[in-house]
Amino acid sequence: MTNYLEFExxxxxxxxxxxxxxxxxxxxxxxxxxxxxxxxxxxxxxxxVDLYKSLTPWRKCQVARHPDRPHCKDYIEALFTEYTPLAGDRNFADDHAVMGGLARFNDQPVVVIGQEKGNDTKSRIERNFGMARPEGYRKAIRLMEMADKFGLPIITLVDTAGAYPGKGAEERGQSEAIARSTEKCLQVKVPLITAIIGEGGSGGAVAFATANRVLMLEHSVYSVISPEGCASILWKDAEKMREAAEALRLTAQNLKELGVCDRIIDEPLGGAHRDKDAAIDSVREAIAAALADLSNEAPEVILSNRRKKFLSMGSKGLAA
Incomplete structure (x- = not known):
């Protein structure tokens, strides 16, 4: 049964x-x-064709959140072989919102990390709707350190509304864990490639996406806050999410212009959920191209270029 969005x-x-x-x-x-x-x-x-040829930012948010859209688990099962999941942060617990482990991509050993939302009521509750707690980010740090130690490229799959804002998460150092994960992204000397496959929400996404190459699916979104959260803060009215989505410039097309996104990955007409296999194959090709582009760079160059990339963001606007 097809799940139709409001505008569909x-x-x-x-x-x-x-x-x-x-x-x-x-x-x-x-x-x-x-x-x-x-x-x-x-x-x-x-x-x-008419509906999808000029989607508004808010409609793109709706497509990015579509329940039938392929999620992290789907991509891992389709793109990677010999996937061996690694669990726990060696400190508190294993966060099921974050998947990660050793795998092969096109027969090349890699470390893959991603946020999984789940696809039914049971799995969504188990995965906490893809909203990671501190132990999820600390698990990601552990896997990035392992990748750096053994010289394995890191591939991250981002799909989260944001980090979990619950009381327990705050007590266990949510902000510090996100900051440490972002810091670790800027420290590893191996290629780090991110594919934003749905929502890239807030620091919860940045903690996985401070990468050499940021790839975004055509109808994915990436922003500092959700449109509803932004509208609640600026206008005290979450119903102004459409105006907030416009102001946030959160679409892949906006972010490519701003230099935040390096490549936009085409989706099947009607969104990735209408042809999951085609969408996953497009992501495969984009990741392979990014890996090939970075394969001949020395570790120090990979690290330096990543840092320069993020330090230079916004410099054009400041100069103007």
Whole structure:
């Protein structure tokens, strides 16, 4: 069953009518509705193109959050072989919102780390909807240190609304853990490649995405705060999230212009959830290209260029 977004309701009606006609024909073999159903299919396809050719930032947020969008676990299962998960931060607990371990990407040994939201009620609760606690960031630090020690490239898959803001997380040093994870990203001397596959929310995303190459799926978003959170702070009204999404410049296209995103990865028409295999293959190709681009650089150059990249962000605006 297709989950339709709010702005896709007209599409849902057309595709629903086509399916109803075919269901009636299946129950009554004498009915011939294929021509009418095909006409509705054509109408739906044209409408899908219209809807997605110029999405607003808020609609892109909705697509990035789509429940059927492929998540970290899907990418790990499809892109990596010999994946060996590593658990725990060696301090407090294992955070199931963060997946990570040793694997092979195109037969090259790597370390992969990502945030997993879950795909049903049980797994979403277990994964805390992809919102990591301090132990999740400390697990990521441990894996990055291991990658640095053994000279393994790091690939991170970002998909989170932000770090978990609960009382226990704050008591265990959430802000410090995020800062340490971001710091570790700036210290490792191995290639660090990030793919933002859905939401890149707040410091929870930055802690994984301070990378040599930041890749973003076409309808993913990356921002310092969610549109709803921004609207609540600026206008005391979360319903102004559309205006906030415009102001935050959080789309892949905005961030490519600003130099935050290095490459935009095309998605299937209608979003990654409409053709998961095609979306995952596109991410595979983008990661492979980024790895090849960094493969011949010396460790000191990789580290220096990463630091320069982030230190130079915003310098054009300041100079103007």
């Amino acid at each position: 309701k007209p599409l849902a009606e057309i595709e629903g009518k086509a399916e109803e006609l075919r269901a009636m024909a299946r129950s009554n073999e004498e009915m011939d509705v294929e021509d009418e159903a095909k006409a509705l299919d054509k109408k739906a396809a044209d409408l899908l």
